[in-house]
Amino acid sequence: MHEMEQVESALTDEERADYGAHSYVRRGTKALVSTPERVLLVKEQHANGFPFWTLPGGGVDPDESLVECLTRELFEELWCRALIGEPVATIWYAHSSSQRTLSAYTVFECSLVSTPRPNGDEGIHEYKWMSPSNLPSSTLPQVRQLIRNHDLGGAPSL
Numbered sequence: 001m002h003e004m005e006q007v008e009s010a011l012t013d014e015e016r017a018d019y020g021a022h023s024y025v026r027r028g029t030k031a032l033v034s035t036p037e038r039v040l041l042v043k044e045q046h047a048n049g050f051p052f053w054t055l056p057g058g059g060v061d062p063d064e065s066l067v068e069c070l071t072r073e074l075f076e077e078l079w080c081r082a083l084i085g086e087p088v089a090t091i092w093y094a095h096s097s098s099q100r101t102l103s104a105y106t107v108f109e110c111s112l113v114s115t116p117r118p119n120g121d122e123g124i125h126e127y128k129w130m131s132p133s134n135l136p137s138s139t140l141p142q143v144r145q146l147i148r149n150h151d152l153g154g155a156p157s158l
Contacts, residue, residue: 026103029070030057031110032087032150034089038129039147040116041139042047042077045123055146056127057105066106077124078116085109088150091142107146 032055033040041053058073060066067084074082089107118124130136132147 005079024101026101028058028103028105029060029066029073030055030105030107031070031144032076032084032107033082033086033110033112035129037131039132040112040127041120041130041135041143042118042127045125051125051138053128053130053136055105055107055144056124057107059103064116067107070108070110074110077119077122078127079119080112082110082112085111089146093140093142093145100108119121134144146151 026094031040035099042056042058043051045051054079056074057070058077060069061072064072066087070084071082085108087106087108091105091107093103093105094101116127118126135144135147
């Protein structure tokens, strides 16, 4: 499937109307760090100040591989290192703060090799290990769906 067809099929009708077929697609990575009972989420804020929970990660810099990006993002956001496994999904996010920008995040299974600490300078206000059956209502819907559909079972070795 062509990239823009994937984008359009992943958007709601409202998002499709807002962003159209000529949107800019930004590449990014996210880390799925989990145990059989918990998943690691980080708390960030939308441009309007409202907090939300998501997987750690961010945008790919020019000339950076997806694995290099995720390694850098985990260190920047959580001051930690991880073993990065295989990609397990792609999630799409329509940015309300950046008109017509969509992000395609490749999600990798990861295991931590150091203890995370949130970096407020990077917009990470806190992190928590959460039960997939009891995610906060402010968890991004794409992340909620990924967690619900994914067989958690990784081990965050520290």
